[in-house]
Amino acid sequence: MSKTAVVIGGGIVGLCSALALQDRGFRVTVIEADREGRAASWGNAGHVAIEQVEPLASWSMIRSAPRRLFSAGGALALPIRDAPRWLPFAKGMVRAAGRFEAGRAALDSLLARTMPAWRGLVAMLGESALLKETGHFVLWESEASAAAGLKAWGSADIGTARFRPIDEDERAQFETLLARRPAGGIRFENTGQVADLSKLADTLSQALQAARGEIRHARVSALTIEDGSARAILEGDERLDADVMVVAAGARSGELMRSIGTHAPIIAERGYHLHAPSADWPELPPVVFEDRSMIVTRFDNGLRAASFVELGDIDSPPDPRKWKRLRAHIDALGLPIGSDAVKWMGARPTLPDYLPAIGRSERASNLIYAFGHQHLGLTLAPITAQIIGALATNTAAPVALAPYDIERFAKGR
Template structure:
């Protein structure tokens, strides 16, 4: 990679070393800025590393919708995958009220239009990142399956996906051979039907991708520093950070700290209605799952199963809570029960993971410039689409920092939509 930085280059501090932060840093460095990534963990464990690796270009409709709210009761844990712990009502109660307002039909239509435009650029942006970092082999663009276990849910699910807006993706009925292959992998399930999406994709090794992105940043002259920032402050219309007694300044500060982003903004008086939407997974170190089988979402169980280079992963649950609340071991047991009921080829022992998706009430990310601090850029709140939108978000942030037009209209993602305190 070509190093475009110099001693006179503008500086950028990227707070957060997840996939969104790494993408922002990589694109800023290549745009001629001198970039430092600040990441508290040498081995990050956030949502970037626990997801299904699914590039979900089909998910153009925000989850903040009247349909989602209408069906919420039927999806409540332990029967379903939506968890609203009573002990965490102080976190999710106010958020739920904001979500209700954000789900108004006009806002849903506007959100769908905005997400559609951004998601249309998601796969091309990942292609560019993978080309830059020499990781094209980690990007699979062969779609995914959605499968159902009863004739009734298959008919309902199939009708939904064949009639709904899925952006640039395509969907068709699974072929006889494809259905047979899914049934062979889930022999206890009695799979009744499935559809296959085209245009979506998968990253086959998240760790290898992240390492290549870090190395690409370092090769271009950037820096990765492991330190925990204590918060962002404002002085003279500019933001700065603190690590202990050290004051961190930069021409551009990019906040991409995931679920921790709102906490970091509080010292400067900014209020963002961000919640930790936590997910769980289990991962088997080895599996008979074929390497060429795309991810399969078992929709009746709200669970997606993906083969990675490091094993087979089953992921599920939407748990609204504080990001540092203790995990619920029952959810890992539920995942194991799903795997056993389907007869999936999981080998013991399976590792456990929990992580927090940073979610805003309208289910749109915050991508844009702070109105309070001219040097502060926002790149967080990507909910279930952090993996999907990481590459295009990095391109958008680099465009904002350098005055270039972004690849999509960022107005709907402007943090100012949450009020003057942003």
């Protein structure tokens, strides 16, 4: 290993990218500030969402925002305290809605390659059981919402995904499991799920370290450019050099890019979950309760209910009302997530056009970035890692990279 790489960020995108670099001959060091696994990579619903081709930066989503607000019973929270954060983001989202078709095409390009990339990753790890390709359910609780939901999914671009109405056996099973009989539902047949996010994190870390990679728990406070090359400055003023420097720090990536003059208008899109380590729930694929904007996932290590889109500051304290609302949904549906459930809150890294930033910096020849994957970080991590590997070795990337260039947010572009 004659070349070195530093990956800033030990979430799913960072670890997958580190392994891709290692596979291409780099000696890799991952710098991760989070010692407790609180990142969105490990607190999400575990859903490999190849159906989410249409970016949320759309006129239909913007028009529906008022009825989706938390104050109206929905999952969208815009805390007044964080208005200086989400107001500029909202303006950028409005601008991006005018480029919806380009955004859809960009996501489609990545999502079409997602499942093959995931299969390759778990095969390389020797843990094929980590990936379940058993689809997921979407349920509705009223005849009106079932009709509207089915119509919406029927007209949506879902890429390579496919779905069908739930059959009678599936309907009967949900009637047995739930306190409220579903009025309708569909089953996506070829989406995926990670069986155990904790095991995935451990397996990725162990694979990296087994091949002489290193994971350091430290915080990168800034980047600097010297002689055309990027260096990472750790808290305490230690400086790291590498042949390749990768920024994959999730919602904190924006401040790092800003330290070298790159505008990356990322926002912390915070989500909440309640996780029951043991629950009397069958081995079903994830279930989306669309009327409640909630997804329930059976992992190998328990049952999790997750929800909410809270736009704000990554360091703002969590809002206990979100867990209270989750508990109300859980109780209304009769889900077996008891009072001993573990609370979690984490921040998805989101850019206003709901496209990731993946590419090589114009400011430093050794600086590569991969962040801003919004709800699709888990989904897109393996294909993103393939792109990072290609960029680091100056070989052809599996997709055209222009749509993901971070300089798209620069003035006049």
